[in-house]
Amino acid sequence: MRVEPAAVKASGWGWRHATRKDFALRAVDFAIRPGERVLLLGASGAGKSTLMAGLAGVLGGDEEGEQEGSLTIDGVDAREARGRVGLVLQDPDSQIILERLGDDAAFGCENLNVPRSEIWERVRESLDLVGLGALDLRRSTRHLSGGQRQRLALAGVLAMKPGLLLLDEPTANLDPAGVQEVHDAVRQVIETTGQTMVVVEHHIDVWLDLVDRVIVLGRPDADSLSGGVIADGTPAEVFASMGDLLAEGGAWVPGRAIPDYRPGTRVIVEADDTEALPADSNVDSNKESASAGDQSDIDGFGNDVKTVAAKTAGHPVLSCRDLSFGRGTALGTGIDLDFHAGEVTALMGPNGAGKSTFALTLAGLLRPIDGQVLVAEELAPSPNRREPIHWKSRELLGRIGMVFQEPEHQFAANFVRDEVSIGPKSMGQSQDEAYRTADRMLERMNLTRFAKANPYTLSGGEKRRLSVASMLAAAPRILVMDEPTFGQDFRTWTEMVRLIAAIRDHGSCVIMVTHDEALVDALGARRVMFQEGSEA
């Protein structure tokens, strides 16, 4: 399959969403020659996705926003260049349109009025190119893996034979195997078709071998015509001159050292970390019955961090005994694991292995199919009630916190500040006290300026920080996190690592589901691998 590559030209281009006062981006100038492969970078908020949507012609008409300058594909206004541009987006769930694999890949061709016989020819060719050629065209799209879904989306776009291929963080939601699959599929595609490509991605190293040019967008200034393109050149040139700025803006610049927050590297626990984390008093009001345990090792939470290491040598704060977990059917059985205070445990393994289900079971949210999840006696509401699944919802507060993979699943208030104060309030703090705790957490998470905003209006990284902040406000001794660094840019990532280290060094037990090797290394976390068993 050979495609006529498209030329792209932006001249003084800018876009303002109808609902916003300021331009999302302005004064963008560049010319991309046919067949060039461009990596588009910029801090979050620089308008990368808006530019991609503009190139794809899906920004909408005059009622959706205001455009200035021009953006053309082969000399034609991008809004009129239907079919010349194909866009693959980040979320694998929302890009599958039809139930059957072949129908989904054919959808774009139908919309371009491609004759029927040619549609199926193109569909087969595209699916072959992305490595899905072996699958039955009638197969349901429902049970495809994330990597397969993204490759199917790529095939659906490819079948439209666009001269310009746009990839907007296509691998941000995938596990490492999925990232590799999509990368290889894209390489296969562009080598075969010779298309022009523009890709947006925080993880630069994923695409470095496929791009020959890097364009960096600056954050636009409200009043002036600044912003636009702040760097443009080969990867080597741009990273040499802009490396620090890009890392500051959140990009994962290749060859940059990953911070070391392993246990024992106490330097990182700065004074403000300890102060900003909720004090022990938050929990006490909720701990009516944990009287005997107050002197135990668990209670080292607010104490001098230097003593933590010694205390973790004691018995586990959370353990599973002969545990079978799953929703309905057991995914794993007979599991015995211990989790200790002051320790970070990473649950790792392929997507779909059941790590999230296991995490929810540990967090007292899903009922074990068999066996037990047991919390240390001192931490339980009463010594004979050690199984968190039998606790009241309120009793989980201050004991076990769960940060969900999708922050939006967690939001329950209309304002950021209220969102964070929910936990402390439920634990018996007065409104003022709860707000004080919330403000401390927001300050710590660099979210203070959003205190009055609606949680849903925050960016991805901000939402993630908010969901962590609102869990930490309840000062849980055991914190379970599902993919805390999923799709995060470098800056949010670094903050998250620092924060998890601080929580650990306060003597809390952190359990996280993650694919992120760098995160596990940075924290020196203990690894629990989920592996699929053989049928034997």
Place this chain on the structure above:
Amino acid sequence: MSESVSIRIAGAGRDSASDAAVKPAVSDVVTVSAQDTREDPLKPASPSWFVAKVNPVSRIIGALLLCIPMFFSLDLVSATTALGIEFVLLWIGGVAPWTVCRRTWPVWIAALGSFISVFLYAKVSGRILWSVGWIVISEGSFPLALATAIRVAAIAVPGVILALGLDPTDLADGLVEILHFSPRFVYGGLAGMRMFTLLQDDWRALGLSQRSRGLGDGNAVSRALSQAFGLLVLSIRRATKLATAMEARGFGSDAPRSQARISRLKAVDWLFYAICLSVPLISLGVAIATGHWRLAFTGGA
């Protein structure tokens, strides 16, 4: 997914604090059941080999042909004849009567419900046998109740069986190509329907997160309300993303659109219509011939 599984502790357990500087190795392994990697079996388009050959649009038209004439009569004979013919036809079409009963159980509950309400509350006909408050049981109650119940079954049973296994994509193709519905409307709706599975997951996650945030103890109604609001917000966000993905693939313009799949009526569809129409015609004919026919909406003959 049901394979039993064991856990193997690979390492000696947790690293002690002194090992912290060493690059951590995998300390434990949890073995989980293998993910189902085999291909999904293709689901048959209908439990009946005959109905499976018929265009999905015809299945809806056929169901209408079957049931609309049945609304105009109210007697036991036409209802029973229709139900009898339907069972025989379905049997010939490859669905045994017990399968029909098993797969249409909600219909039978509805039929029982209508039997009870008609039996207890119907208009008085003949001598009053028993009455308490609103409840009046007269001589005519039992036959009328029975006729109603059987009629409910005769109308709903074929409808349910015809709908079983109906593929939404094929139906959408039929609606667009045969009935010339707007493709924008039909395929937009079709894509939206796929979101339901995602929303089910969202709903579950919202419930769990309420529990983990200490909000799970209160009154169930207010909890469900706030959960429903969360779901609404999430569904709008999902819909927006889906709309962008569809637009990026050229959907939603007024330009002409081709169809990758052919959906047209064949001879078998016309045969199917004839069969569907014959059921009410025969049963009404039998009722008229035997003098049992009663027109509905007239208040009784």
